Amino acid sequence: MSLLDVENLWVKFPTRTGVFDAVRGISFSLGQERLGIVGESGSGKSMTGRAILKLIRPPGQIIADRIAIEGEDIIAMNERQMRKVRGERISMVMQDPKFSLNPVMTVGNQIMEAYRIHTRSSKTEAKRKALEMLEAVSIRDQERVFRAYPHEMSGGMGQRIMIAMMLIPDPRILIADEPTSALDVSVQTQVLSIIDRLVKERGMGLIFISHDLNLVSSFCDRVLIMYSGRIVETCRADKLHEAQHPYTRGLLNSLPRLDAPNRRLEVLQRDPAWRDAPSVSGRI
Amino acid sequence: MNAIDISDLNVWFGKGRDRVDAVRNVSLTLAQGGSLGLVGESGSGKSTILRALTGLAPNWTGQMAVVGETLGRRRTRSFYQTVQMVFQDPYASLHPRHSIDQVLSETLTLHGYRDIEPRIEKLLADVGLGPSFRFRYPHQLSGGQRQRVAIARALAPEPAILLLDEPTSALDVSVQAEILNLLTDIRAERNLSYMMVSHDLAVVGHMCERIAVMQNGEIVETMSVDDMRAMRMTHPYSKHLLSASMGVQTDDILSDL
């Protein structure tokens, strides 16, 4: 059984001029793998991630035939039941840790709280677990970080803390929405390798949302390419550079390359037919 | 004569205990018609050099000269007719309540032009925006269109030197290609000198002939783009930065650290 199975997912936003469909009927599944979702801004990739957690605010609507986590459909769940699902079974790491951490609470308290919401354990137990988790995200001086406030942390450190916080209730699925695009390249690789190690060790499924094709191709197992709310192509990540769809090809070719200099870059010519082509299924 | 000469530049923010030395003993030159890329990670001081040059960072020591003219504390209007800048985030660099028309006509007025109407039309055409964009507000434009407006504004006083502060880092890759092509064309047409700041080595490699690598406020190495492509660099930090940008497998880099 796959960890996550999504069938015919739509995200709709009513506006003054009509209904805007951010995600238009996509289907995909996730096993114990690293699944990349790539696309440009406005392609619906972030909305997909949020819709799985049912984190779309009204008046936005989530419509789907099925969103099943380990076989259990969450579409009919109410907000209270969803709160148990979030954290315990799926977690999410956002782009910028600066906006996701509470600035007036120490790092340790935030991680402990994340743990105790779901487990009703004692304080000492929670602290032990939090320190363990900080160690798991390769933070050397755990006691010091435990007592520190978020603003005392660098961007890379903040993102590691976020990961620790999100993984402490031991979820089965992690959604990472551009987790490294606010970070410098060298820090980026460290954070990615931490995510990678933890996901592997715990047998989790990872959905990695990013605009960076090279990053996704080197980091993930399988890739969904999204364009204006639909999946236009899926492929194995290491075969991304052999992708067939003109949109994917256009994105790849528009990147400047150090190893192949040319005076002018190729410009993506958008074909209106891409928008209307039916969504490709991302199920295995 | 060089377009830009900088020697022993130090720039700092704050004072006393809070003083942060953002740029330390930086010397660099930009030949006329040349292009220089500054690369480094956030906090390496690369943008601060541009801000000191344009007078936006007031605390500095050292010598800076633009087209042979030494810069003092204050920038004259003729300086701004020689040097212009394009900012990183096109969502932040346009006034939210000013239409494109207002932005360009104010700029032209400030530089003392009289024939504003034809100039606005020409500027818009030069950056690939049709006349229908003229009376729109920034929130009616996409990121790429906004950045084109910002480029038009920078071109308005017909400068000789353009400073580019991460001009495409907030844009999608397909839009980035369009903007970089536009900048390449403009440079060829107007024989401009570029100084470009970026964290993306591929972008800088595409746009610039010379590259300066910065770390902690200092330039650790300057090389030609051919040297960089051939990995002929000496400083370990430059090597590290390049290998990280080349998209080398995660594990290799970690073992490298």
Add this chain to the structure above:
Amino acid sequence: MTDRISQSGWRAWLTSDTPTSRRQAKLSSWYHGWLAFRGNPMAMFGLGILIFLILVAIFAPLIAPHDPLAQDLGNRLKPLGESGHLLGTDSLGRDILSRLIYGARITLYIVILVALIAPVVGLFIGTVAGYTGGIIDAILMRITDIFLAFPRLVLALAFVAALGAGIENAVLAIALTAWPPYARIARAETLTIRNSDYISAVRLQGAGPLRIITKHIWPLCLSSLIVRVTLDMAGIILAAAGLGFLGMGAQPPTPEWGAMISEGRRFILDHWWVATMPGLAIFTVSLAFNLLGDGLRDVLDPKDGGS
């Protein structure tokens, strides 16, 4: 039929994504604001009340059933609806409804004058302090702090006591005590705007501080000030009424609402309507301003991009 077509033509012109002139662009952005505002029923309700108030003030002589100043001691303290007085009469036999209608003029007069003085002073001081910084900022803000340190009504009382009682002086006193919060808001906004890229960009065009403050910072501060002023209007009306109540504002026999309450206070147990009617009027207008302010905040807040 033609009417409808020309109407939809106007709408298309106003909502066009590609305006062809400065005027159209400006009008179109106003129209979009109006569409957003119209979608808020409470704000529309507030606006409706205020338009009604303005109409009443303009046409007071036509609407008022009686002379607001005419005394009729034989008919004093008549309850609601008795002998042609819809809202009754006060202790001198004057028709309360007519006094309320004429009082709307005074209320509007106060509101407009204060709204013209206080935010303008606050905007000027706040933006100059925020943009220039350093010693000028320190001096201006300490002055603001001094004004803020006094309770508003007490300070206004002191001003009126020094200037003499009367409605103009009451307005002046209220305005003088009302500007510091606006200066604070304008300064805070300026501090965030000052370091933004679009200000840097216009500095790189050689623009001086005066142009930057008036053309680039003011338009952005203005919207939050307008919202704040409308939300404060209730407080201003109440302060004016308070001064009137204490006998420091409008002088008898002027039908100012606060003064009317003060007068009615003496009979509040036996003749409740004398104080209640002007109280209800103040309450309604204050509420209307608050609703309007809430609606304007949704439309004008620049953080939503104004789209």
